Amino acid sequence: MTTDETAAGAPAERPDRPQRPRLRSDNEPPVLVKEPPPFAVRLCQLLWVLSFVVGGVAVVYLFVVRTDHLPSITDAIKVVDGSRPDDTYAMAADIVYWFTFGFMVALLLAQITQLVSFMSRKPGVRWWQLATLIAQAGLYALALEVVGDGEQGEQLRRLMLLQCGLVALALLAGSVRPALTWTARRHDIRRGVVGASMPDL
Template sequence: MTDERPTARPFPTGTGGPTADSGRKRPERPALDNPNAAPVIVKQPPPFSIRVTQLLWVLGLVAGSVAVVYYFVVREDQLPLIIEAVRGVDGSRQDSTYATAADIIYWSAFWGLVALLLIQITLLVSFMNRKDGARWWMFFTVLGQAALYLVANELVAEGEHGEILRQMFAVQGGLVLLAILVSTFPGALRWTARKHDVRKGVIASPGSEV
C-alpha cells in the first residue's frame, strides 16, 4: 500500500492570484509640512552685511573709547594748551578766569564724547533688534561727533598729543560712517524690514536653532 501525499497546488498566475495586488499603486505618504500650520518665529543668523555692520560699529566704539581714555590721561598736558588758546581770544582777563574756562572746555568736550559713545552703544543694540530709525539716529550722532571734533581740533587737540587724538577721533567717525553705509545694502534693509524671522511648520528643537 503506497502512501499518496497530496501535491501542492500552484497559485494561479492570472489576475485572480496574489500577484494581482502587485500592480496596485501604493498610496502617497502624507506630507510632513502642513500648509495650514501656524507661523512660528525662528532665530536665523543675520546676513553678511549685518555682521559687517555690527563689526564696524563695535570697532568704532572701541576706537572712541580708547580716544576718550587717552584724552583723560593727557588732561594735565592739555589744560595749559587750552588756557593759551583761550588767552589768545581775549588776553585781558585774570589767570584764574582762563583756568576756569579751560576746565569748562575740557570737561564739556570729555563728557560730550562719553555721551556720544553711550548713545551709539544704545543705538547699536536698537539696530540689532531691528528698531525703526536706528540708522538715522546713528547718522545724527556722527554729525554731532563731527561738530565736536571741529571744536576739539581748535581748542582741545593741541600739542604733541593732539595729533594722536585727532587720528583716533577720525578713525572712530570713519568706522561708524562706514558701518552706516554697509547697513544700507539690500540684504541689510530686507533683514531690518522683516522685524522677525517667521516660517510655517513644526517648531525646531532648541539644539537645531542657529
C-alpha cells in the same frame, strides 16, 4: 481564475485600498526662528564695535593726559581774548575739557544703545545713527579747535577722525540692500512646528 478556484479558497483580487489620510497638514503654522544676519550686517556691527574701541581709547587718553594738556587748552582760549585774569583761563580750560570729555562718553553710550536697537531691527534707527554722526562731526570739529593743539592734541585729533571714519563706514555698510531687507523683515519666520517635527502617521 475560475469560479471553482475561488470557491476552493483562493483569495479574490481586490482593488487597491485608498491611502490613509495624513494627520499633519502641509499648511504648517509660521514659527519664529533665529537666522544669522547677512554679511553686510555683520560688517556694519564690526565697524561699529571698532569705532567704540577707538572712541574708548580716545576717552581714556584724554583723561590720562589731562594735567599735561590743560596748558594747551588755556593757550588756545587766550588767543580768543588775552585780557582776562589767569584764574579765568584756568576755569575756562576746565570747562572746555570736561565738556569734551563728557560729550565723548555720552556719545559712546548713545551709539552703543543705537547699535543694540539696530541689531534688534528697530525701525528708524539708521536716522538716529546718522544724526549722531552729524552731531559728532560738528562738535568734534569745534572741540578740536580748542583741545587739538600740542602733542597730545594731535594724537587726540587722529583718534577722533578715525572714530568718525569708522562710524561713517558702518552707516554705509548698514545701508546696502541686504541690510535694508534684513531690517525690513523684522522677524525670521519659517513654516513648521516648534521643536522636533512629528513623524507622519
